[in-house]
Amino acid sequence: MRITVNVNGDDHTREVEPRHLLVRFLRDDLELTGTHWGCDTSNCGTCVVLMDGDPVKSCTVLAVMAAGHEIRTVEDLADGDQLDPVQQGFIEQHGLQCGFCTPGMMLTGRALLDRNPDPSEQEIREAISGQLCRCTGYLNIVKSIQWAARNRAEADGVTETAGSQS
């Protein structure tokens, strides 16, 4: 089937089989390997991308089902050299170790902050509850997203100051 999916703001047209999974479409066809693929059973959440702004597990969405929708992957978080506050937060608060869960965690953080710029710790924990991290024990991931919420104003405007706060 010939499908067109909008990924990170651009339309991509490809010929795919209906059984082709969205995670595969992103990684293999579009070479956007920032989307990781882990358990394959819809459980780990490493494959999370945003579909029309909401986190979804891309190993459980068919590429054909994404046609006509807007997909956002981790590659789209930074604006040129300027990191998204969530990305900066993961640096400031040591939100990652091996980095495997990180793209999905950051996208979930972004989607949460877009809806709720000032989430409580409980709301952050709830938002990432479908995504497993084998390394950090979640504490620093939560802190990273909190950092992004706190530093939104600075990060939105002047990048220089964003790195100096924690």
Place this chain on the structure above:
Amino acid sequence: MQVPASFDYQRAESVDEALELLRRYGEEARVVAGGHSLLPMMKLRLAAPEVLVDINDLHELDHIALVGDELRVGALTRHRTLLESELVGRYFPIVHDAEKVIADPPVRNRGTIGGSLCQADPSEDLSAVCGALHACAVIRGAGDERIVSMADFHQGPYETAVGVGEMLTEVRLPVLPGAGSAYEKVERKAGDWAVAAAGVALTLREGRISDAGVGLAAVGAGALNLHAVQTLLNGSEPSEALYEEAGRVASDSCSPVTDGRGSAEYKQHLAGELTRRALRRAVARAGRPIGSTAREA
């Protein structure tokens, strides 16, 4: 990587078109809604439909509306929409109780009430909830529309009243004055299926329970609607002794199996205890001004 076997894919643009496709392909076709039960099953070769009919563009099936004394919920309504609906929380706190513990946020962004009920897995939380609420299912086929009670809808594990060439279009929840409801679930970790769960819905009339509904999840087939407990409750005055007895009857009425989530004995014990807890909360919520459950812990 696990990939489903080959199939054809059709995206329906209207309910009529979906029904026509389902009729044309007959036994070989399956509806795909959220896909969060079907696609994992297809990856594992537990399901191998030849054609998938995608109903995600049928926005008319994604609605929640109060019509007369019923809340009408479209089959394509997602878990997340149910959880965020103020209307649902006001009349059916049991649905919000359940939705908070169904899967995890990304799964709730995709999974639908229709998919949950049609999957008819005895562990499905919304099946137990709709059983307790004495909900009705609207099934559409060629031209006609049937309305069946939940008791008739679920015909066994993974079997429903939806026939070939038909689909579930709506779920109807009766709004009763003075109603209270609650759902209690024990799970191993965030986002997991229940070890056991219990849902209770009832109304209080002059201090006595009526319209009782009790449904259990994850404790074997046939527990989505427990007649024995409902009969015990209807007409009785709420009391600890009654809750105790209701829990005992619920426990006796189910037939869980031992698996990775726990032993049959443990699950049977849980079924009783969770029924008691849900019953206590449902009674406490019943008869309160609508909406006051929101402040409850």
